[in-house]
Amino acid sequence: MKNMLEFNNVTYLYQTKDSEIFALDKINFEIKEKDFVSIVGPSGCGKTTILSLSAGLLQPSSGNIYLDNAPLDIKNKKVGYMFQRDYLFEWRSIWKNITLGIEIQKPNEKEKKFEFAENLLKKYDLYSFRNKKPNQLSGGMRQRVALIRTLVMEPKLLLLDEPFSALDFQTRLKVCDDVYDIIKKEEKTAILVTHDISEAISMSDSIIVLTSRPAKVKDIVEIEIKEKTPLKKREDNSFSGYFEKIWRELTNENKE
């Protein structure tokens, strides 16, 4: 399968008044089409920076990023970003929220996009809520609306920045399953940034482990669990083995 995203010796420095923060140090990785990849690492190591770079919101200090085998350009609108919080606009209805991207990007086939948005809502059981305001929905539903808002623009690559961290544990497992299911059904390539190792193992095809700042790629762990859903993957025998491996890599790092 072809590469969807490629980081080639990407370095990033944050400039502040007093200092320069060396966030990423020659990051190299490739993500294949339709893969689900997680990024884990010590907190503050620059995981979100990788997403911001992939979204084109930041430009690398050096190195190259290729999206769909072409240099990354935000104007191509191939990337969808889902944030830690849902960031739904309270004054807009659910329908108006998920079609926000269409309003902003003004694509040529507007009608087609609206139709697509409507189908997504129907498919994922949110259609009856389309005229409701976000504050009438539960946290889990809001997060699914946020995902659909991202999917409406039909991005080739989905960036998920700890999208479940604001939810309570029970809802989190459920929404995790839902989101995984939606992403697989829509056949999207996805990158998930998370603190939660078990979440990463249960959702990903492979996991990129980063070192602390300046972040380097320490290891890329391929996850080979046959089960289909994140919840079932958590029950698989090999799960704890993966957990231990990644946990060790992260904690060894801290000792150095």
Added chain:
Amino acid sequence: MKIKNNFFEKSSVYNHKNNKNFSKTHEKYVKKLKIDKIFVLFSQIFILILFLGLWELLTQLNVLDSFFVSSPSRIIKQLQIMIKSETLWTHTFVTFYETVIGFCLATGIGWIVAVILWWNEKVRKILEPYIIILNALPKIALGPIIILWVGSGTNAIIMMCILICVVITTMSLLSSFLSVDEGKILLLKSMNANKFQIFFKLILPNSIPDLMSVLKINVGMSWVGTIMGEYLSSKAGLGYLIVYGGQIFKIDLVMTSTFILCLLAGSMYFIISLFEKRYKK
């Protein structure tokens, strides 16, 4: 596989209208709310009647000198005289007109300046100290300058009204614009939105509740500005009547004008509140 989401639907809002079978406790609770509401309203009316009644009684009994404090009955008499001579309408209209024009211009100008300052960070940083000084300055000190520059009368009064409202409008709206969650801006940027779209899709609608409270503050402030302007230089208006009444020791005139002022300012505030409620729906 269809996603089951019964789990989420349970938490949807419990609708009052769809369900009429409530427990006794709920009925009691609703009743208690009603009684509380009636009690508050009754107390409010009671205080007003008590105040007016005591005022009238004490002046009738000569405990208070009605020459200095006037009285409700004298205010009513004064009102009748003014209605007959038609001075009531002219003076009220002049002040009302000045206030409304001042209010609208100040809110409009303040809003535009806030937008410009939000749009351009450099301009915002450069102008910051000037705005702070303008805000701290007692605007009444500019009175003589205003009269010299725009002439005495209506223009000066409206100018004073604008000066008093405009800086606080700009500052409140700007802080409202700047308080928008960075993440929401990032979300729009990730959709490749330009600054124009960020403003109209996010910043502006997000600032509406703050705009409403600015409007409410400005109702009060614009009356202050107008009356102060009329104190400074005027040939008509309620402020003029108050100053004039004070100078010739006609407290009835002062009290009557103040009473009309209360009514006008109150109703203007009420209209803005209605407007706000309507928007919220």
